Amino acid sequence: MSKTQEKDGDNVMESIISLCKRRGFIFQGSEIYGGLAGTWDYGPLGVALKNNIKKLWWKRFVDDRDDMYGVDAAILMNQKTWEASGHVGGFADPLVECSKCKHRFRADQLDAEATTKKKCPDCDGKLGETKSFNMMFKTHVGAGEDTASVSYLRPETAQGMFVNFKNIVDSFHPKLPFGLAQIGKAFRNEIAPRDFLFRAREFEQMEIEYFIKPPKDAKDSEWKKTFDNFVGEIKAFMADVGLDAKKVHELEVPDGERAHYSKHTIDFEFDWPFGRKELYGLAYRTDFDLKQHSDFSKVDLSYFDEDAKERFIPHCIEPSFGLDRTVLAVLCDAYREDDMGALDKEKVEKRIFLKLAPSVAPYKVAVFPLLKNKPELVKKAKEVFEMIKKEFSIKGVSGVTFDDNGNIGKRYRRQDEIGTPYCVTIDFDTLEKSAGVTVRDRDTGKQERVTEGELIDFLQNKL
Numbered sequence: 001m002s003k004t005q006e007k008d009g010d011n012v013m014e015s016i017i018s019l020c021k022r023r024g025f026i027f028q029g030s031e032i033y034g035g036l037a038g039t040w041d042y043g044p045l046g047v048a049l050k051n052n053i054k055k056l057w058w059k060r061f062v063d064d065r066d067d068m069y070g071v072d073a074a075i076l077m078n079q080k081t082w083e084a085s086g087h088v089g090g091f092a093d094p095l096v097e098c099s100k101c102k103h104r105f106r107a108d109q110l111d112a113e114a115t116t117k118k119k120c121p122d123c124d125g126k127l128g129e130t131k132s133f134n135m136m137f138k139t140h141v142g143a144g145e146d147t148a149s150v151s152y153l154r155p156e157t158a159q160g161m162f163v164n165f166k167n168i169v170d171s172f173h174p175k176l177p178f179g180l181a182q183i184g185k186a187f188r189n190e191i192a193p194r195d196f197l198f199r200a201r202e203f204e205q206m207e208i209e210y211f212i213k214p215p216k217d218a219k220d221s222e223w224k225k226t227f228d229n230f231v232g233e234i235k236a237f238m239a240d241v242g243l244d245a246k247k248v249h250e251l252e253v254p255d256g257e258r259a260h261y262s263k264h265t266i267d268f269e270f271d272w273p274f275g276r277k278e279l280y281g282l283a284y285r286t287d288f289d290l291k292q293h294s295d296f297s298k299v300d301l302s303y304f305d306e307d308a309k310e311r312f313i314p315h316c317i318e319p320s321f322g323l324d325r326t327v328l329a330v331l332c333d334a335y336r337e338d339d340m341g342a343l344d345k346e347k348v349e350k351r352i353f354l355k356l357a358p359s360v361a362p363y364k365v366a367v368f369p370l371l372k373n374k375p376e377l378v379k380k381a382k383e384v385f386e387m388i389k390k391e392f393s394i395k396g397v398s399g400v401t402f403d404d405n406g407n408i409g410k411r412y413r414r415q416d417e418i419g420t421p422y423c424v425t426i427d428f429d430t431l432e433k434s435a436g437v438t439v440r441d442r443d444t445g446k447q448e449r450v451t452e453g454e455l456i457d458f459l460q461n462k463l
């Protein structure tokens, strides 16, 4: 059993959060003021990791397809949007408050004892009645603070696509089936934000609204083909970012537990260190949203099928991905601890490393001079760095860094912790014997000598 498995879930999460802060991936939001619960700030490496994930998603679901249209809608939307979507009336969680310590809890997340005895888990005080708490962040647009100026920070990116359905149809005349895709921020005033990026109040989603013909009758299950196709695409995307398929489980959400708009939902659950919980969702939203927006806006959102000479409101299949949950899943899946003392000949008991897939790793290759106080080594290392930077890329991304901070052992440790798959070192043999450079493999710690002429091909083949 590895050391990672020996640690319990809380400890693993603590280690991951600590690594993220130490190495500049992710920080607590507004940290110098004591933080703001449910918000997280990405540092340079976190941004790089997140951008790599976004690029892979956009490539798979937009660029590589000819039936997908990208949009980037405004976060603030006309308040009627959220009446039509059902969020004003129903986007709520059950809230209970302790009469003694005033702590607030989600009623459906309390354990059996707290629920039956109405006892506060924090202070044993008496819990009050369960109330419905709307999770949308309310704000006012403009100088007035009357009801007409009310708006909300969007709780999902989806509605930005439904309200643009007509714009895309009118400007691009797409043939069904086709989809709109969007990556952007979403906001939910979660009662109990928790588990690092898992449940935040501000997060990013990557969503698709894919429009299909309505079923001919109740028995028509054509929609299922599109739905199943997206099951395959979601799995393929998880492989793109390097997630272990064995940690992902499909859960068909039963009647009564699905969102109000959905006729069929599959949750893709992930084995997080804190248990098995939702990573992504795939829902058959029927014609619910376009119908609602047609009714509320009085704008006709039907589609005219030129071939069949028919007019109808399309149905919609929605794959919905949490971007920050993807970042967290990738980090949790990649986190490793092992004993590298022997491998690196250093008296270090434990090595922490991120076994990131090269496709998402912030850096694919790091280049070092063996010693930073030897100008001839530094000069040569800079030359090799520039050469790799210019010529090496994975799908157009170079991701090469130069590192001469601290001693070589510390540099390996740092690059291991940020998940860099390969480290290239320039030593005296490189200069004096033209013996090439050493290339160290993050996962095994093994080093190979590679000639400068072969270096690009070597790295390109490995990655």
Ligand code: GAP
Pocket (backbone or CB within 6 Å): 155, 156, 157, 158, 188, 190, 197, 198, 199, 200, 201, 203, 205, 207, 278, 279, 280, 281, 318, 320, 321, 322, 323, 324, 325
């Ligand atoms: N448009 C459908 C929709 O928003 P959802 O299941 O509420 O469905 C979709 O959210 C995805 O957004 C989730 O599967 C999850 O990945 C992510 N997500 C939802 N709430 C989140 C939160 N509070 N923090 C981080 N990610 C969240």
